[in-house]
Amino acid sequence: MIYLIILGAISGLSEGAGVLPDGPLNAPVGGTVMFTTTLTPSDGPFTAVFWNFGGMNIMSYETTSSITHPDYEGRITFFPSTASLELRDLTLGDSGEYSVNIMPGLLTGGTRLDIYEPVSSVTVTPPSLDLVEFNSSARLSCSSSGSFPSYVWMNGSSEVTASDRVHVTDGDSNLTVVNVSRYDQGSYTCRVFNPVSNAISDPVIISVSFGPENVTLTVSPSKNLYKEGSNISLTCSAESRPPFLQFFWFLDGEQLSGTGPELRLMNIQTNQSGNYSCQAFQSKTLRYETSQPSSITVLQPISGAHVRSTNLTIEGNSVNLTCDASGSIVTIKWMKDGSDLILNDNMALSDNNKVLSFNTVNRENNGDYLCTISNPVSSSEAPYRMDVMYGPENVRITGKDNVTVSEPIKLICSADSTPSATFTWMLNGTVIPANSPEFSKENAELSDAGIYTCQALNHITDRRSSATFELFVHAGSICNSDFRYVWYLWMFHL
Structure with a gap:
């Protein structure tokens, strides 16, 4: 007990001597903390060590024996070689100031221990499901259990930062996105942490409705002029979320009966010529947008292309292939095996490409020939299989x-x-x-x-x-x- 009197009288002289590291120390409820001194076994042996918490002695060591306060029985392990102390089964009541007095040398030290409840049960209250671009605000609220939580909001793998439209309030536990845009949508999570733990919520999906916009009318096949009797497909597309749209079709400003994304004109006639357009409507945003018009002109076609041979295709013979059709022939194009025909010294085209001549046909001329006759409104094809005998x-x-x-x-x-x-x-x-x-x-x-x-x-x-x-x-x-x-x-x- 003499040691206690002496230490009490001079303890102020040894404060800050570095026996314990600067605090605070952090630990979870139910965990373990080690108060490790800066001393080594070579600094000993120590004749007396006294550990105190909040002015109360919790462990005393003199020469070879130690005494633990009854409230700490089974929770303390003392290490005489370094005068260090381990404290287990931590409770919130273990938070506070700890000090140690060591003899000989009249060494003292102090530090602080903070005990935290680990964060858990992180939940996010989702926003409204009907978010419309530029018209709605998204509000998310994060809650959890645990001591002194801090909050960070994530969109996917990116941290959400505050801006003129993004507000983080109530200790960062609430996130508000004002006048949402399509770029705000994503998978949002709330990460909660304190010095001893962290947890993350299940993702909450923010989906923002927008559009329609960039309404595009596509005509297939795409031509300036179409032959009478053609089948034409008009497809309307637009950028929108959700992608479920209603479509309306117009010819020269008059609404047609079709309402789907595709308008099929089967066996089209000349009186169906005109300017076609489509209009998209989004039921979530209640917005309309109309495409640019596409002009379709229908004229009567040429037809009946055919190829005939003037001689048997026997190797060594001269052979002429003649391509013809009814109607007004403007251009004739020959292909072989799916590619444009390349003439060699043994071949020639005449009569505006109508006649393909072989001076002496040979087996290298074998293949699938295709003659295409066209004018500005139509075309007709005639295949011909040449097998040189x-x-x-x-x-x-x-x-x-x-x-x-x-x-x-x-x-x-x-x-x-x-x-x-x-x-x-x-x-x-x-x-x-x-x-x-x-x-x-x-x-x-x-x-x-x-x-x-x-x-x-x-x-x-x-x-x-x-x-x-x-x-x-x-x-x-x-x-x-x-x-x-x-x-x-x-x-x-x-």
């Missing part, structure tokens, strides 16, 4: 050229030809009954040996081409070279 050529026979008696024979003849060739087989100059590309026999005989000829015929080009194949047939006991010698003697009676 050629061959036969490159006739070849494949198969085994050396078989034994009773072994099967299988020879296959092929040729490059359009259309496909027909085949005739001959053995040693004599036609044999085989008219398919394949000649086969299940059991070879010695008489099957000889020179096989396959003749290919293209019935359109009326051209023929042949290939030969020498087949050797021998008994199994005779080697190839001996058999061929005997076969030749037999064939030529030598």
Whole structure:
């Protein structure tokens, strides 16, 4: 007790000696705080340590034993090597000023501990669902439990900052956006925090109705002039939220019966020419906007485009393709395989592109041709498939050229030809009954040996081409070279 008297008399002389760090210390209810001194074990040993809270001694240590105030039993752990103290199971009543007196050296120190209830149960009162751009204000209110909360408003991942239209009031717990615009909409959250905790609300969606605006009329297909009988689709679009709009259609200022976003003019006639426009209406904003007019002029068309050939498309022949149609022909355009036709030295256009001439047609000219005849009000297309006929050529026979008696024979003849060739087989100059590309026999005989000829015929080009194949047939006991010698003697009676 002598230590207490002495320390009480001189404690003011040691204030601010740095035994405890500057405060305050912050901790949550139910948590743990460590009062860590700036001393190290080398500064000891300490003969007496006294920890005080609000003028009350809560723990005393002298030499080797310690005494804890009954109200703090089980909540304090003392560390004699550094004179530090741990306090657990914190309550709001533990907030206040703490001090320590240490002997020898008459060292003292003080700090403050603030206990906070963690923030929780963050909720946001949403604004009205019927927010109209420039006409409405959005008001959100944030509430939570916990000690001394601070508030931050977020729109998505961005912090909301105050401006002439954005007001943050009542300790930042209320957010008001005056005369909302479409750029104010988003997912809003309220983040609440104090020195020991933070929490965030569920998102609240602010949706702002606006429009209609930028009303656009699109005509498909888009042309200056249309042929009579065409099908035309007019589509009206506008920027708006929500996107649900009513549309009204007008021809030369007179309202039509259609009310949807699309007006279809089927089999259009000349008396339907005029200036078309559409008007969009938004039931949330109660606003109208009308598109710029689109002019549609309908005239009678040309029709019946067709392509005819003046000759068979046999490779080597000259061929003319003539494109024609009824009506007034102004332009004729040729395409091949989906691309504009590119002429080469073997091709020419004449008669205002009506006639496409091939000096000597070849298989490279194969493809899908398209002739398009047009005038200012219409067009007509005529497809033509060119398949150049050629061959036969490159006739070849494949198969085994050396078989034994009773072994099967299988020879296959092929040729490059359009259309496909027909085949005739001959053995040693004599036609044999085989008219398919394949000649086969299940059991070879010695008489099957000889020179096989396959003749290919293209019935359109009326051209023929042949290939030969020498087949050797021998008994199994005779080697190839001996058999061929005997076969030749037999064939030529030598």
